Amino acid sequence: MEIDTTSKSKRRERRHSKEIDRILCDELLEEVLRRLPPRSTFSPSTADVSLVSRRWLRLYRSSKSNLSLSLSPDNCSPSSLSSFLSHFPHLSFLDILTPDGNDEAAFSERILPSVASSCPKLTTFFLRGHLLSLFPLLSLSTSCPRLTSLVIVLSTPLSFHCLLSFNSLRSLAVFFHPVSCEFEPLDAASKGEYCDAELQIERLLLYGIRRRDHGFDWLWRSCRNLKELELSRCEGIGDDTSVSSFVDCFKGLQEVKLRGCGSIVNDVLSRLVENCTSLNSLLIHVDGSREGLLQFITHSRCNLRKLDLRLDLENNHLLAVAEKFRGLSSLRLDSCLNVTGEGLKTMALALSNELEELALINCNVEPGLLTALGHRFRNLKKLDLSFSGGMLGDEEFISMLASCKCLRDLKVRGCEGLTNASVISMFKSCKQLESVDIVKCPGIEPEAVELFVLNCMRLRQIHVEDSKLSDVSRLWVSKKFVEVVV
Known part of the structure; x- marks a missing residue:
């Protein structure tokens, strides 16, 4: 009898499913x-x-509009890729990873026509497997006229002229694959029909430029619409001709990011001082370069709104920032261990109270600092105090939260001195919280996480260890469509 009941229940479920499918x-x-x-x-x-x-x-x-694939010559052919992609007629974002190596570079080039013929609505394309040149991408320029963002890996940065075929391209990221041999410059065409060419690229990311690499002279001169420039792990900005034309893309530049470019940071900053007045955002993540930064802050004619620094700063840098850039809306400091609490307080008093984002990551959070910052910056929407270690305790953290009622994004990852009391204060004081990171906080227990999930009304994302999620927490994050990142 029990078996019959179960069987009837399953039949009813199947009929119900078919009815929904029909409707x-x-x-x-x-x-x-x-x-x-x-x-x-x-x-x-x-x-x-x-x-x-x-x-x-x-x-x-x-x-589906987004798709990520991992391909190799062993599991994919150009024809099979075309057949597979034909099932996704509305793809706008495609990310393809292929193996690294010269043979695989040829494979990456062979599959490009399949992508071009199968994805006419593509706007963003990541090819994370290196190419020998940009020319195989030409099929994309005609078949994917909506392509606005391109991320590629190149073996030999010799010529960027085929970028002129991408009429809609606005964002370009190129990672340069090192090669053992030297190449002759092939940029002579830039003196002819390409001399006055102009790309529409607004965001440019270049990773791994070596000293004396050829081809960048034309690229710098052609990017006259550039708004954002990011250089990462670069030893130079090209050969001798490239150095002289580097400033040609500075006219409307609004944002510069320098990551791991220690040998060229001072040179880039000095050129910004001399040739750029439109900059409003600067990021520098590198060891050293303190002198160049101080000179930039002191002599810059820009009105910076965002400043993100990961380097060995001293108090005089902060004082210069407070004096020069009083209207900052975002200030991020990472691993500035030589900066004292007194220096941070002095800077805070000088800055406008309109600051919306503050990050003090792996910094010296001395007693009294956060309370002072909280009273000064009552309009904070983002706060990151990650890896403050045991220096950050409940009492001062709670005191700061009481003043920061506009917070939407809060990160305290790795803050070992915080306990359950801080978590309770989060949802009591900060009613607008949407995203919280409490990973690697041993003093915060599952019971506090459960209370937080239940009582934080606007929560959309929480970073927390899986072991700290009770059954009740799991149920409520599911009901409230909260994204859990473990």
Whole structure:
């Protein structure tokens, strides 16, 4: 009798499922699939739903706009890739990872026509496997006219002229693959028909430029619409001709990021002082370069709004910042261990109280500092105090939160001195919190996490260890569609 009851229940479920499947038209079901939350530990995703039937799998693929693939000559051919991508007619974002090596570079070039012919709506393309040159990408320029963002790996940075074929391209990121041999410069065409060419690129990221690399002279002169420039792990900015044309892209430049470029930071900063007045955001993550930074702060004609520094600063740098850039809306300091609490307080008093983002990561959080900062910056929306170690305790942290009622994003990762009391204060004082990071805080227990999830009304994302999520916490993050990052 029990078996019959179970069997009847299963038949009813199947009939119910078929009835729902019949009622929902393709367009409505596609819209439902688009609105499902991303995959998480505690809720179903579109990938799970696609297992219901072949129809649902077809509509799941049709509804997808983002796709990431890992390909190699062993598991993929150009024809099979074309066939597979044809099931995703609305792709706008495609990320392909291929193996590294010269043979695999040829494979990366062979699959590009398949991408071009199958993804006409593509706007963003990441090819994380190196190419021998930019020319194989030309098929994308004609078949994917909407392409606005491109991320690639190049073996030999010799010529960027084919970028002129990408009329919609606004963002370009190039990672340069090191080669053992020297190449002759092939940029002579820049003196002819390409001399006055102008790219529409607004964001440019270059990783791994070596000293005396050829081809950048034309690139710098052609990027006259550049708004954001990021150099990462670069030893130089090109050969001798490139150095002289580097400032040609500075006219409307608004944001500069320098990561791990110790040997060229001072030179770049001095050129910014002389040639750029439009800069409003500066990021420097590198060892050394203190003198160049101080000179930039002192003599810059820019009105910086955002400053992000990870280097060995001293108090005189902060005083110069407070004197020169009083209108900062975002200040991020990372590993500035020589900066004292007194220096930070002095800077805070001089800055405008309109600061919306403050980060003191792995910095000396001395007693009384956070209370003073909280009283000064009552409009903070983002606060990052990660890895303050045992220097950050409940009493002062709670005192700061009482003044920062506008917080939406809070990070205290690695703050070993915080306990459950701080977590309770978070949802009591900060009613607008949407994202919280409490990973590696041993003093915060599962009971406090549960209370936080239940009482933080606007929570959308929480970073926390899986071991600190009780069954009740898991249930509520699922019901409230909170993203859990463990």
